[in-house]
Amino acid sequence: MEKKIRIDNGKLAFVDEVYIVADNIVTNLGFTSEENFDQVLSGYTGIKLLEDEQMAPEPFYASVIGREALYNRFSLIGNPDRYTRFEQLVLCSVHDALQGTNLNVADKRVLFVLSTTKGNVEQLGESGSLSSENKRPYLWQSGEIIKSFLRLHNDTLVVSNACVSGLVAILTGARLIRAGLFDHAIVTGADVLSEFIYSGFSSFKSLSQGPCRPFDKSRDGLSLGEGAGTVILSSRPDLNPKGEPIHVGRGFSSNDANHISGPSRNGEGLYIAIQHALRHFRGKVDHISAHGTATPYNDEMEAIAISRSGLQDVPVNSLKGCWGHTLGAAGIIESVAALHSIRKGMLPGTKGFQESGVSHPVHVIAETRTEKISNCLKIASGFGGCNAAIMFYR
Amino acid sequence: MKESLHISNYCLIRNSHLITGQDHFFAGKETAFPDFIKETYRHFNIGYPKFFKMDNLSKLGFLAAELLLKDRDLNLDYGKDGTGIILANASASLDTDRIYQASIADRSNYFPSPSVFVYTLPNIVMGEISIRHKLFGENAFFIKQTFDPVFMVEYVKHLFENQIVACCITGWVEMDSERYEAVLFLVEKTGPLNNGIAIFDVRNVDDIYCLKL
Incomplete structure (x- = not known):
């Protein structure tokens, strides 16, 4: 197969390989990959019995991020009153992933890929109406908000492909780097739990009675969760001097x-x-x-x-x-x-x-x-x- | 040497009109989308009762694919996983999201329906097209503020160059309240007996998208 070649500081470089050079996870278990992974290794779960009448008529098991915790975390990087929970999740995740890398996000060789199923669907009015001013439920608008917050050069590419969105977003970012169109791709996936999502899965009778039990004999459905994850893809493995690509x-x-x-x-x-x-x-x-x-x-x-x-x-x-x-x-x-x-x-x-x-x-x-x-x-x-x-x- | 790709057919639907690259044409009498799409379905004798269960976005994409693939069997030509479907739009599934949201807004009149909820994802239209034409290949759904022929052409070319697809259905399927439009392209490799109706490049794709209907 033909190899793509790029001039890199006057030297020739192949861009056949794509590496993950930095990452993040934000869930109920923590705001960094390390916190999350340590909790998972220790056998902790973020899934708890949730009583939230706004979201569901009866208690149900789910993993949700405390409003205050996210608000406080986001206030370290921006004004939380100006961003929805969905946007806060995305931006917290990206911000942490970028720590330690020497990536200039404003560079024209950087692409941002956003993966989500429902984004800001919570912003739809009660009757499902959408005032002409409120563009927030549009996923491209989420892309615009991220672009402006991070001062990106390129438009955000949004992937919305149900529950495989995250993998399709990584695949797409990696392919566009291999195609030679970009050198780096920040790929972030996020979804927040809402009445919309709860009621839909509930109507499908897909929700478990207790915390979910994957592959188990007594499994009876899924537990919903919310969170964000980021991987930074690059053709340059040395972009993060500390981590193993x-x-x-x-x-x-x-x-x-x-x-x-x-x-x-x-x-x-x-x-x-x-x-x-x-x-x-x-x-x-x-x-x-x-x-x-x-x-x-x-x-x-x-x-x-x-x-x-x-x-x-x-x-x-x-x-x-x-x-x-x-x-x-x-x-x-x-x-x-x-x-x-x-x-x-x-x-x-x-x-x-x-x-x-x-x-x-x-x-x-x-x-x-x-x-x-x-x-x-x-x-x-x-x-x-x-x-x-x-x-x-x- | 890079193989060249061509558009072997297209289907464009807008303003109660449908046109394809194989000279199928239909001017609907109905202006509202649900009526127009039904009369189009009947006009072309589609005969697929599941159509009536679909949401508007899926009906639009499904019907465009029906005309795009008329008299073709991609499964036979390219195997079950040789054809990819790469689509995009601006409004994702918001058209159906609003209907679903209205069904749960009032707790005293609370009817979340699984058959509506399943359509609150834009990629369902690719599922409907895949089921109809038995296509198991590469799938991706992107959201863009406007139709972006540059991205579409570059991405699809990359899929061909890396043998991820041998044939591709790509385009734009947008549904937002009263506004709708669909343009689908069937993209294949150019061979001695097969050179389609136009080269698959940004200019031709954009020209077809901009046809006045």
Whole structure:
């Protein structure tokens, strides 16, 4: 294949490789990747019984970030009264990820990719109306707000692809760097929990009675969560002098061509995405970070796709039991956790999992353990029949 | 050497009119979108009852894809995962989000419906097109303030150059209250017997988008 060449300080450089050079996670468990990963390794969960009459007529289990905590955190970088919770989440996450890198975000070679499913949907009026002044529910407007806050050169690229948005955003950022159009991509995913999201998942009867239990025999649905995650992609591994850069492999997103709200019975779409993601990867897969929402159908479908791919012996975890399903942030947050698993040689257990409840054998790890791994296959699936798979490696 | 790509067909829908690159044309009598899209469906004898369950954004994208792919079987030509679908719009699923929001606004009249909620994601239209045409390939949905032919052409070319797609349905499917427009392009590699109706480049894409209907 043809290699893209770029002139870098008078020297020729190839831009075939894309690295993650910095990252962040913001959830109920903390405002940095380190805080989050340490809590996850220690077996903590952000999922709690939530009583919020504004959001739901009855109490439910979810992982939400305290209003005051986010307000105070954001006030360190901006005026919280001028930004919605969604925008605060995005900007807190980006701000922390940029610490320690020497990236000039105003450079024209920097792209910002935003991943979200519902953005500022909370800003829709009570009857769903939208006054002509209020453009905030438009996702491109979220992109504009971020662009202006960070003083970016380029327009923000927004990805809204259901629960695979985060992985599609990483794939897109990496591809645009490989195409030679940018040198760096800041990829942030975020979603906030709202009455809109709660009532929808509730109407689908997808919510669990207690904290969710991925891949478990007694799993009965998902727990919702909110959060943000960021990865900074670059063709230059030395952009962050402190952290170990991790390679972003070539990935793939696919469709089940089966049903808009039900996972495929034979896992065909996810199987195809995994095959394409592994096509360019030589060596054995050390770890799989699953979507593992803990709905009966999702986990079963994933188990089938993993098993069909011959990866049934690879240690699998799902971290949905730690911070719930964070929708447009999930793919990024869980990818960041995977990078930290590679760097630290620690595999977090699957919170909520005790006994396998899927028909195809997969090696779900229940307890956190020390294990040297050099790569991770990240997978996700979502409404609309979409799937995505991507490899991260040393 | 880079392979060249061409537009083998397009479908443009706007102002109660539909036109394709294969000379299908329809001028609707109805001005309101729900009526216009139904009369278009009937005019072209689509015969897919699931159409009536879709939200407006999906109906628009689905119908544009029907005409774009008329008499084609991409599954046969490119295999089940050879065709990608890369779409964008400005309003995501806000048109249906408003309907859904209205259904939950009043607790004494609270009817969240799963069949409405599922359409509160813009990528569902790609799911509907994929189901209809049995396409398992690359999928992505982007949000942009306006139609952006530069991004679209560059991104799709990259997908071809890296063998992520062998064929691609790409375009703009926008639905926001009364305002709607769709333009879809079928992009394929140019061969000795296959050179389509125009080269796939920014200028041609923009010219087709700007056709007056």
